[in-house]
Amino acid sequence: MIQLTPEEKAVYEWQMWIEEIGEAGQVKLKNSAALVSRCGGLGGPICYHLASAGIGTLALAHGGNVQPSDLNRQILMTHDSVGKSRMDSIRRRLLDYNPRLNIVAVPENITETNVAALVKQVDIVFDAAPLFQERFLMNGECVRQAKPMIEAAIFGMEGQVTTFLPGKTPCLACLYPETPPHWKRQFPVLGAVPAIAASVAAAEGIKVLLGFGETLAGTLLYFDARTMRFQRIPIRRRPDCPVCATGKV
Amino acid sequence: MKISVAYHAQIRLAAGVDQDLVEIPDGGTAVSALRAVSHGAEFTALLFDEQGRLRPVILLVVNDVPVEPDQALQPGDKVAVFSPVAGG
Numbered sequence: 161m162i163q164l165t166p167e168e169k170a171v172y173e174w175q176m177w178i179e180e181i182g183e184a185g186q187v188k189l190k191n192s193a194a195l196v197s198r199c200g201g202l203g204g205p206i207c208y209h210l211a212s213a214g215i216g217t218l219a220l221a222h223g224g225n226v227q228p229s230d231l232n233r234q235i236l237m238t239h240d241s242v243g244k245s246r247m248d249s250i251r252r253r254l255l256d257y258n259p260r261l262n263i264v265a266v267p268e269n270i271t272e273t274n275v276a277a278l279v280k281q282v283d284i285v286f287d288a289a290p291l292f293q294e295r296f297l298m299n300g301e302c303v304r305q306a307k308p309m310i311e312a313a314i315f316g317m318e319g320q321v322t323t324f325l326p327g328k329t330p331c332l333a334c335l336y337p338e339t340p341p342h343w344k345r346q347f348p349v350l351g352a353v354p355a356i357a358a359s360v361a362a363a364e365g366i367k368v369l370l371g372f373g374e375t376l377a378g379t380l381l382y383f384d385a386r387t388m389r390f391q392r393i394p395i396r397r398r399p400d401c402p403v404c405a406t407g408k409v
Numbered sequence: 410m411k412i413s414v415a416y417h418a419q420i421r422l423a424a425g426v427d428q429d430l431v432e433i434p435d436g437g438t439a440v441s442a443l444r445a446v447s448h449g450a451e452f453t454a455l456l457f458d459e460q461g462r463l464r465p466v467i468l469l470v471v472n473d474v475p476v477e478p479d480q481a482l483q484p485g486d487k488v489a490v491f492s493p494v495a496g497g
Contacts (some may be wrong), residue, residue, distance in 0.1 A: 199497035202476050233497060288496040295495060315418040315492040320494065337465045338451070340493035342419065342455050347497070380468075382491070393470055 161191050162216070168260070171354065172214050180372035186214060192369050193217035193282040197270045197298065198368050199250045199356035201233035202312050202361070204290035207250070208235060209362035211258040213331045215253050218254065219264040221248050221274065233351030270294040284365050285309040287332070288358070291346075292339050299324070299332035303404045308368050312361040316348040317385040319357035323364050323376040326404060330378070330395050333403040410435050410484035412442045419492045423452040424479045440478035442488050455492055456488070466493045 164172070164187060172186050181189075192215055196203045199222040207218060224349050226234075226241040226249055241249035247267035254261055264281065266274065270289060279285060279301040287298050287309055295311075302309040302324065307322040311332060315390060360381065366375040380393040415428040424446075431445040440463050443456060458464055464476045468491040471480060482488070 198496065203496065237450070255492060289478060290496045292493070292495055312496065314497050315494040316422070318418050318494070340466045341464075343493055343495055348422075349497050366450050384417070391473065393468075395475060 161187055164190065165260075173233045175213065180407075181370060184197060185370045185372075188370055189214050189366070190216045193219065194284045194286060194365060194369075195219040195221070195282040195298075196280050196286045196288060197221035197278075197294065198289050199234075199236055199246070200230065200288065200290070200357050201349060201351060202314060203286065204234045204236040204250070206286050206288055206312070206360035206362050206365075207254055208257060209255045209359060209364065211261050213362070214225065214258070215261070217264065217391070219261040219266065219278055219283070221249065221266040221268060221269040221270050221278060222250060222251060232393055233349055233354055234300075235351075238395055261295075262270065265318065270297050272297060276305075279305050279307055282307070286361060286365060286367055289312045290335070290345055292343060295332055296339070300403055302326060303331050310361045310368070312354075312357045314354045314357050316350060317350060317353055318329045318383065319385070320380055320382045321357050321360045321376060322380045323368060325375075325377050328377060331395045331401065331404040334398040334401045335380075335395060335400075337398065349382075350385070356385065410482070412437070412482055412485075413441050413487045414446060415489045417489065417491045418494050420452065423455055424448040435484075437482055438478065438490055439471055439476050439480045439482060439485050442482060442489065443469075443490065447450050456482070456490070469492065 176186050197205050199220050214297045226237045226246050230237045236250040236253040247265050251265050275297045285302050287295050289295050303326045312321045380395050383390045413430050429446045433445050438460045469476050470489040471486050
């Protein structure tokens with residue numbers, strides 16, 4: 161295990177006062193790696209919180225160039241990056257937050273070609289993709305490699321987060337047995353809403369990595385920011401799930 | 410019996426309302442409460458396939474517990490309908 165430098169001890173001093181983290185937990189974070197894809201309205205704040213908390217490595221997958229419509233919520237994209245590589249902006253912003261961060265920058269979205277190698281090199285995956293094809297690819301690979309996946313999603317003023325632990329909880333295919341036919345790539349969104357879901361997801365992921373607290377394993381946390389009502393919905397494995405049914409994990 | 414049906418995300422947008430209060434026969438099911446409302450073609454298409462079956466991606470929750478479509482309801486039950494949502 162790589163130990164903390166004096167600078168890191170200063171930076172994470174208040175964080176290490178959290179009983180369940182302490183210096184041992186901080187060292188564990190430093191020696192942990194996470195995959196986040198994509199790194200937009202949800203993934204961006206997730207990356208920020210993980211970087212700020214001192215995670216050692218972030219593997220990031222997000223293709224394309226920054227669009228003006230990204231800027232109401234994608235905190236890792238900047239106005240001067242419009243028209244330029246999203247991954248360049250993401251990398252620059254994250255290194256501003258944490259210059260010690262090791263970044264594996266992949267300027268493309270999750271595909272059948274890259275998903276296995278990306279999941280293999282991390283301890284945990286954060287699913288923040290806007291397309292179900294990408295979500296299902298990450299889900300399938302996490303089940304195959306027995307890696308935890310934090311699932312975050314939003315629409316308008318509503319959001320939801322859950323934690324998938326292969327072999328123990330439902331997987332994404334249990335929740336959605338087929339590709340949703342009416343999901344659209346573009347949807348209404350206020351930046352503060354994915355930020356809420358992302359903060360929950362980041363905290364969940366850190367808890368899973370460090371092994372403390374009660375996670376959202378087996379529970380879908382749903383919230384509506386219009387009313388600030390939060391609801392916990394138990395979710396179950398499907399015994400006939402084509403991805404995670406007994407014997408496949 | 411009176412049943413409240415609350416909508417979320419895309420379904421709420423298609424319905425144009427947050428919820429409905431419907432009257433269904435005693436012994437009615439979660440899916441029958443959904444069939445008792447009408448909010449246009451887009452709403453219907455989000456919930457039901459071409460054969461009129463509830464889409465398997467729709468999550469039905471009764472009093473905060475997920476249920477199968479044929480779950481029998483009790484008077485005053487609160488049905489919530491969730492459609493799949495992804496990232497951003």
